[in-house]
Amino acid sequence: MTYCIGMRLNRGLIFMSDTRTNAGMDNISVFRKLVSWGKRGERSLTLLSAGNLATTQSTISLLDERSKAANERVPGLLEVPSMFQAARLVGGVLRDVIQAHAESGQKADSAFNATLILGGQIKGMPPRLFLIYPEGNFIEASLDTPFFQIGETKYGRPILVRAYDPDMSFEAALKLFMVSFDSTMKANLSVGLPLDYQVYDVDSLTTGQIHRVSVEDETFQAISQGWGEALRGALSSLPEPKLPT
Amino acid sequence: MTYCIGMRLNRGLIFMSDTRTNAGMDNISVFRKLVSWGKRGERSLTLLSAGNLATTQSTISLLDERSKAANERVPGLLEVPSMFQAARLVGGVLRDVIQAHAESGQKADSAFNATLILGGQIKGMPPRLFLIYPEGNFIEASLDTPFFQIGETKYGRPILVRAYDPDMSFEAALKLFMVSFDSTMKANLSVGLPLDYQVYDVDSLTTGQIHRVSVEDETFQAISQGWGEALRGALSSLPEPKLPT
Known part of the structure; x- marks a missing residue:
């Protein structure tokens, strides 16, 4: 399993993912699930992935290769003219990778499926955030649904729904994410530290660094314990129901 | 879907269930999922059910019939000498009902499975709480795992894990349940009001009334809104992480 969040704020985008992958209970590893591409002053894109690791790694490799080779026939993520086209490109590659394995005649215990979150901005257009399905189609975040989760989404959802505010600072959003991840990690062993996150300032058109919250991170420990x-x-501040007698 | 909680406290047991059943998105009904049996001064038992409605209703009918007919061959819930035997009886009936349909040659879109929570007390013994699986086997709540959830368990779990205290009052537990149900109902349309709950005072050996939290319940509204x-x-009281620069 996996847990990732991508969120739209008025001041930009923020992304977080855990790093645990597992095949069964006794075969766990640490893999990065947050990757980004950029051209300074022109575009910045971030991709979060959940699902079959071979599928997501293959998808990212294909996207990477395309973004490196200038004379590719299909335009890479650094060349598409809009975020919509970027989502279409990513969705197409994802669908092709899944289909290639589904049709190979090989059978796996689990499906080869994967789900992605793609967010970013291209010069001259506002930042956009997409949820991309294994079938290659996608939906876009809106004012009504300003964030997407993939993987083990349920435990950490109530706090996101209740505390989201489009005007919140990146620091407040990061704290909210940490609480949401902490609730999830307390309930599902297949979601684990360290966490990767990236923040994108609207109109900066610069791909920020990917930061890591490790087991030793003192703020995370304080948040988890507090x-x-x-x-x-909070519970004791609410009115107490009376038991009927 | 469904959501039910059964919890052990130092002062007794508390149970809550929603009442929504659905076959698809457009066929929803209200059914009671909390039933109880008792003999004043001697025993009190409460059963919560999640899963296929035909299975759970059939199981309860069979258990009821048995508890009414004094000359049944298999002792009913009002005659078994211990809670362990009660759980075994319920588990056996549940397994038989599921198997009868699974072997009938009929196929349904969804499985005939169901999961139950059974709690109560028989004179001379402490209260006990069980989670009963479709296979008929069961596990018992302990100091380490003092509550069970069935149905849509994930959204409402983090608050239970964090706020549970064996010494809490029934009123505080009821408030905690309301918050847990509210988080679940906000996220899953197939869990819905009204809610049924029952409280069992340790050593009272009296089956309490089943109370209902309706859409108009003012305390529930205040808790949901507050x-x-x-x-x-609570979130703003936690230390704010600093973004690396």
Whole structure:
């Protein structure tokens, strides 16, 4: 399993993913699930992936290769004229990779499926955020649905729904993400530290660094430990129901 | 879908279930999923059910019939000498009902499976709480795992894990349940109001009334509306991570 969030804020985009992959319970590894592409002053794109690791790695390799070879026939992520076209390109590659294995006659215990979140901005247009399905089609985040989750989405969803505010700072969003990931990691062993995150300032057109929250991260530890108490405080601030007698 | 919680506290047991059943998105109904049996001064048992409605209703009917007919060959829930035997009886009936349909040659879109929570007390023994699987086997709640959830368990789990306290009052537990159900209903349309709940005071050996939280319940409304703000307050009380520069 995996857990990733991509979110649209008024000041830009923020992405976070865990790094645990597992085949069964006893075969776990750390892999990066957050990758980005950019051309300074022109575009920045970030991709989050959940699902079959062979599928997502193959998809990213194909996208990478295309973005490196200038004389490719199909335009790469650094050449497409719009975010919509970028999502279409990524969705097409993802669908092709999944189909190639599905049709090879080989059977795996689990499906070769994967789901992606793609966000970014191209000069002259606003930032956009997409959720891309294994079939290659996609939906876009809107004011009503300003964030996407992929992987183990349920445990960490209620806090996102309740606390999201389009005007929030990146620091506040990062804290919100940490709480959402902490709830998920406490409930599902297949989601684990370290966490990767990236922040994109609107109109910066610069691909920010990918940062990592490690097991030793003191802020994360403080948030993880403080959240239980903060929740109990929040609960006790609510009116107490009376038991009928 | 469904959502039910059964919880062990130092002062007794508390149970809650939603009442929505659905076959697809456009065929929803209200059914009671919380039933209880008792003999004043001698025993009290409560059953929560999630899964195929035909299976759970059939299981309850069979258990009911048995508890009514004094000359049944298999002892009913009002006659078994221990809670362990009660769980075995319920598990056996559940397994038989599921198997009868699975072997009938008929095929349904969804499985005939169901999962149950059984809690209660028999005179001279402490209260006990069981989670009963479709296969008829079961596990018992302990100090380490003092509550069970069935149905759509994920959205409402983090708050239970964080806020559970064995010494809490029934009122506090009821509030906690309302928050857990509210988070679940906000995320999954197939879990819905009204909610049924029952409280069992340790050593009372009296089957309490089943109470209902309706759409008009003012305390529930206040909790549902106040929880978002309380959560945001809890979040802002935590230390803010610094973005690396």
